[in-house]
Amino acid sequence: MRSKPVQLAIAVVLLVGVGVLVAVFTLALALLGEPDDNVTALTVGKIVIALFALLTLITTLGISLVWLERKQLGRMQGRVGPTRVGPFGLLQVVADGIKLLMKEDVSPGSSSKAIFYVAPLLVFVPSFVVWLTIPLSEDLVVRSLDLGVFFFIAVSVLSIVGLILAGWSSNSKYAILGGFRSAAQLVSYEIPLILGVLSVVMVADSMRFTDIVDAQATVPYIALLPLAFAVFFISGLAEVGRTPFDIYFAESEVVGGPFVEYSGAHWAIFFLAEYVNTFVVAALGALLFLGGWVWPFGEVDQVPAVAVFLGKTYFLAVVIFWVRATLPRLRIDQLMNVGWRLLIPLGFASVILIAVQRFYGWPTWTLTVMSLAALAVAAWVQLRLQRRDAVATAERYAQRAVAVQPSRRRPAPESQQA
Amino acid sequence: MVGVTVTTEQAYDTVDMMLNMGPQHPATHGVFRMVLTVDGERVVDVTPHIGYLHRGSEKLAENESYGQVVTLFDRLDYVSNLNNELIFCRAAERLMGIEPPERGQYIRVILAELNRLASHLLFIGTYAIDLGAMTPIMYGFRERERIQNMFESVTGARMMHNFIRIGGVKEDVPPDFVPRVRALLDDVERGVQECDRLLTFNEVFLARTRGVGVIDLPTALSCGLTGPSLRASGLAYDVRKDYPYEVYPYLSYRVPVGENGDCWDRYYMRVLECYESLSMIRQCLDQMEEGPVMAQMRRIARPPKGEVYVHGENPRGDIGVFLVSDGTDKPYRVKVRPPSFCNLVSLRPMMRDAYIADAVAILGSLDIVLGEVDR
Numbered sequence: 001m002r003s004k005p006v007q008l009a010i011a012v013v014l015l016v017g018v019g020v021l022v023a024v025f026t027l028a029l030a031l032l033g034e035p036d037d038n039v040t041a042l043t044v045g046k047i048v049i050a051l052f053a054l055l056t057l058i059t060t061l062g063i064s065l066v067w068l069e070r071k072q073l074g075r076m077q078g079r080v081g082p083t084r085v086g087p088f089g090l091l092q093v094v095a096d097g098i099k100l101l102m103k104e105d106v107s108p109g110s111s112s113k114a115i116f117y118v119a120p121l122l123v124f125v126p127s128f129v130v131w132l133t134i135p136l137s138e139d140l141v142v143r144s145l146d147l148g149v150f151f152f153i154a155v156s157v158l159s160i161v162g163l164i165l166a167g168w169s170s171n172s173k174y175a176i177l178g179g180f181r182s183a184a185q186l187v188s189y190e191i192p193l194i195l196g197v198l199s200v201v202m203v204a205d206s207m208r209f210t211d212i213v214d215a216q217a218t219v220p221y222i223a224l225l226p227l228a229f230a231v232f233f234i235s236g237l238a239e240v241g242r243t244p245f246d247i248y249f250a251e252s253e254v255v256g257g258p259f260v261e262y263s264g265a266h267w268a269i270f271f272l273a274e275y276v277n278t279f280v281v282a283a284l285g286a287l288l289f290l291g292g293w294v295w296p297f298g299e300v301d302q303v304p305a306v307a308v309f310l311g312k313t314y315f316l317a318v319v320i321f322w323v324r325a326t327l328p329r330l331r332i333d334q335l336m337n338v339g340w341r342l343l344i345p346l347g348f349a350s351v352i353l354i355a356v357q358r359f360y361g362w363p364t365w366t367l368t369v370m371s372l373a374a375l376a377v378a379a380w381v382q383l384r385l386q387r388r389d390a391v392a393t394a395e396r397y398a399q400r401a402v403a404v405q406p407s408r409r410r411p412a413p414e415s416q417q418a
Numbered sequence: 419m420v421g422v423t424v425t426t427e428q429a430y431d432t433v434d435m436m437l438n439m440g441p442q443h444p445a446t447h448g449v450f451r452m453v454l455t456v457d458g459e460r461v462v463d464v465t466p467h468i469g470y471l472h473r474g475s476e477k478l479a480e481n482e483s484y485g486q487v488v489t490l491f492d493r494l495d496y497v498s499n500l501n502n503e504l505i506f507c508r509a510a511e512r513l514m515g516i517e518p519p520e521r522g523q524y525i526r527v528i529l530a531e532l533n534r535l536a537s538h539l540l541f542i543g544t545y546a547i548d549l550g551a552m553t554p555i556m557y558g559f560r561e562r563e564r565i566q567n568m569f570e571s572v573t574g575a576r577m578m579h580n581f582i583r584i585g586g587v588k589e590d591v592p593p594d595f596v597p598r599v600r601a602l603l604d605d606v607e608r609g610v611q612e613c614d615r616l617l618t619f620n621e622v623f624l625a626r627t628r629g630v631g632v633i634d635l636p637t638a639l640s641c642g643l644t645g646p647s648l649r650a651s652g653l654a655y656d657v658r659k660d661y662p663y664e665v666y667p668y669l670s671y672r673v674p675v676g677e678n679g680d681c682w683d684r685y686y687m688r689v690l691e692c693y694e695s696l697s698m699i700r701q702c703l704d705q706m707e708e709g710p711v712m713a714q715m716r717r718i719a720r721p722p723k724g725e726v727y728v729h730g731e732n733p734r735g736d737i738g739v740f741l742v743s744d745g746t747d748k749p750y751r752v753k754v755r756p757p758s759f760c761n762l763v764s765l766r767p768m769m770r771d772a773y774i775a776d777a778v779a780i781l782g783s784l785d786i787v788l789g790e791v792d793r
Contacts, residue, residue, distance in 0.1 A: 077556035173437050177459075177774070243550060252445035252548045253775050328622045329550025331775045332459050382621075390619035397686065401672040402654040407662065418459050 050142045051132075058131050062276040063093045068245045068314070069275075069321045076325040084147055092317065093240075100271075103264040111261065115169035120262065120269040122162030126155050134283055135209050137293045137305035149197055149207040153190075156280070158238075159273070160186045163248070164346075166270075167258035178257020181332060182241075182248035188339045189238035189245075195347025196232025200288045202354045203367070214293035225366060227371040228291045228350040231343050236281040238339070245322040247332055278320060279313065279339050286312035316381035342378075351372055434462050436773070441470045444549050445778040448788035452765075454777060461772045466765055471792040479752040484510050484584055488750060490577045494754065495790040497540055500526075500533040500569075501732045503582035506752075508663060509728040509739040510584045511713075513721035522586030522711040525666045527701045528599065529581070530574070531695040535606060536565040537733035538688045538695075541785045542613050545685055547624050548782035554613045561609035568602055584719045586712035594701050603696055610692045613653050618689060627682035631768040631780035634637040634679060641764035645735025646687035647784060651679030657731035669701045681783040688733075688785070720747045734758050734785055754793060758786040 067082070067090060074081025082089030107116055133148040135141035145151050160183060167179020200206055203224065204215040222229045238245035249257035259270050286292060290312045295303035328336065353370045356362075440451035449470035455463040475494060481485045487510075491502040504526055511517065518526070543558030566576045572591050573581035581588050592598075617623050633643070638651040648655055656673045658666045674690035676683030721743040729738035735757025742751040761784050768780045 025619065073552065077553050078557060078560055173435060177437075180458075203705075243552075246550065247775070250550060250775070252550065255444060325553050326616070326620075327519050327551060328546065328620065328626055330622055330773075331626060331773055333773065334625050386619065386621055386624075393619075396677070397674060400677070401674045401690065402659070403672045404659045404670060406670050407667045 065275045066093045072321045100268040105264040108261050109401045110171045112169040119162045120266045121168035123159045124269045124273040126158040127273045129155050147207050148209045163258045170261040174254045174260045178248050178254045189235045192231050192235040192343035192347040196228045199228035199350045216291040222289040231347045240277040244327040244330050282316035283313045285316045459773050464769045471788045475793045484749045489580050495787045498533045498537040498733045500529045505730045507584050511739040512726045516713045518586040518713050519710045521709040524706040525587050527664050531699045533697050534733045536562045538692050545782045557613050561606045585715045590711050630776050631681045642760040643764045647684050650676035650683035650687045669698050684783040756790040758790040
């Protein structure tokens with residue numbers, strides 16, 4: 001066991017290393033689209049500063065979700081959540097973080113050390129790099145790429161590699177099972193997620209996030225494309241492994257999946273990445289479907305655009321946590337069924353509806369009608385069958401129960417005999 | 419067990435993986451250990467290993483006086499302590515030929531049914547968490563906590579009560595017992611309904627439990643399955659109904675019976691039994707009268723020479739006690755038929771064609787308590 005200061009030094013070096021890696025990676029990507037004669041020291045400097053500001057901001061926002069989730073789950077479950085550290089337990093996450101950084105970093109003796117230690121970074125870096133192109137408001141964006149949506153999808157998929165490598169290099173059976181599961185799950189849910197995003201892109205005629213938000217100035221796309229939103233949101237839950245799709249680190253089955261052998265700072269990085277990913281999905285939902293920083297009732301100058309955007313993002317995050325408090329976990333084959341048999345057809349239906357509408361130049365409200373109709377049919381069939389089955393089953397079981405009558409009747413109490 | 423023959427892709431040399439679950443695993447409910455042979459996500463075979471919590475209770479009982487053995491029974495099935503106390507006291511009373519006074523019997527039945535409620539609430543919560551739902555365990559524990567507070571006010575302890583004694587109960591219940599239990603029952607009923615509404619017909623929950631771990635009635639019987647798990651397979655066998663004891667014959671109730679013998683049925687039986695227990699306790703409260711709670715007997719129990727087998731309905735199934743007396747104040751032999759242990763026999767037939775996730779669901783649906791399995 002190393003001494004505490006050494007531990008802390010290792011953790012700090014690790015975090016700084018992550019920061020540098022993120023910075024270098026994003027810088028390279030940021031400069032990729034720049035015409036050669038435009039790359040000046042000033043551009044590079046600005047981007048570097050922006051990146052570090054962003055890194056700090058995103059980390060803070062990510063860990064704020066940890067607090068929000070614990071508080072919200074507590075309230076939903078008749079508890080109070082963290083209360084001890086700081087006002088309303090706000091500093092609990094910080095305390096936990098310090099605890100994790102101070103812990104000894106254990107790795108299994110038979111693990112492939114290099115891959116084992118690189119894997120957390122591979123999960124962590126993409127979840128930050130996507131923020132390169134996600135705007136917090138009209139102007140607050142590192143690089144407003146023409147292919148922003150495309151860039152987002154291309155980069156976010158990379159984290160799957162990290163999960164598989166983490167599972168494989170741990171040389172642990174639970175970890176490898178978790179790695180398999182994450183591979184199967186994330187790859188198959190990427191398709192409906194993309195179909196949901198594609199629907200928005202088709203309507204907005206642009207892959208630039210700011211254009212997509214501007215196009216929602218009058219009507220947010222959730223009203224226009226409820227079907228695409230449903231597909232996007234459900235597959236988004238699966239992409240970040242939230243309940244009911246948390247099967248690749250299922251606590252009661254594979255005991256943490258790919259992360260089972262990690263401890264200390266490396267585990268903290270996985271944990272942080274998970275919450276940043278949740279935040280990314282919520283932010284993406286807010287941008288693509290809830291109108292981003294556009295205030296729904298016209299221009300209101302008093303409300304800063306960033307606050308509106310963050311408000312919508314946190315709203316979606318609350319919905320994600322609400323789902324977590326409600327639902328059990330699916331099984332791996334059921335997960336695949338939901339993905340391939342339900343979400344992908346619905347996603348394609350959404351894309352085809354939009355294509356038809358665009359081709360014939362029908363008014364946009366027809367989109368809402370068609371989309372809602374498809375969604376309503378799917379939901380109605382499902383809920384109706386479920387409700388009918390529940391009522392019938394409960395009645396059947398009530399009738400099957402064997403009634404036992406008192407075989408001996410107690411003598412009536414003396415007071416009543418008189 | 420089901421063997422796996424690889425018929426396709428013979429070129430690849432696939433081997434089954436041994437996956438060790440437990441004794442330290444979140445879903446094995448204590449220190450149970452099962453070694454799964456898995457082919458990818460499919461379970462090919464399962465080997466249960468037990469004994470990590472063996473304390474030699476049965477042997478220890480031979481060195482304790484009859485009154486002290488009750489405390490050992492508290493520690494067998496440590497989530498339904500009072501039911502365990504009851505079964506041993508009934509066995510000793512049968513040997514000695516004494517019958518507790520009626521008020522004592524009512525108190526015993528009320529406490530036993532309250533404990534059944536507490537046990538089933540714990541089951542609903544832990545089963546939900548096995549399947550990945552976080553909330554029901556909080557609701558379940560909240561109601562169980564209320565019941566345990568009631569136990570504390572009656573017996574002085576939250577878990578290891580030593581309240582049911584040979585010949586009756588230790589002392590009469592507090593004066594405000596009846597109104598307090600009535601209020602408690604209303605609270606608990608709301609809590610059970612909450613869990614029921616949240617979980618029972620949840621689409622995901624149904625998908626995870628329906629048709630999973632099916633066991634048909636002949637197999638269940640040949641495995642010695644009892645309790646809610648047997649009733650889920652379609653046989654209305656309940657010791658309270660078939661071999662009535664204490665004041666159960668005075669009560670009217672229903673014995674829920676399942677259709678398919680799958681995990682969902684085993685879960686639902688327990689939910690329905692919660693409602694039945696509530697109604698039974700209410701009837702007991704209505705019928706109970708003032709009177710003595712302890713039979714007239716010698717202070718030190720010294721049963722005559724002989725042997726007796728007594729069984730009763732525990733939350734987990736049919737618990738039996740075989741008690742041999744050699745005429746001294748200590749039992750010559752105490753043998754327990756623990757329902758959790760006997761129910762575990764049906765683990766392998768249930769695991770047929772299961773996924774790893776199902777293995778957790780199946781083990782959870784049997785609701786084992788390791789204190790009782792290992793003794």
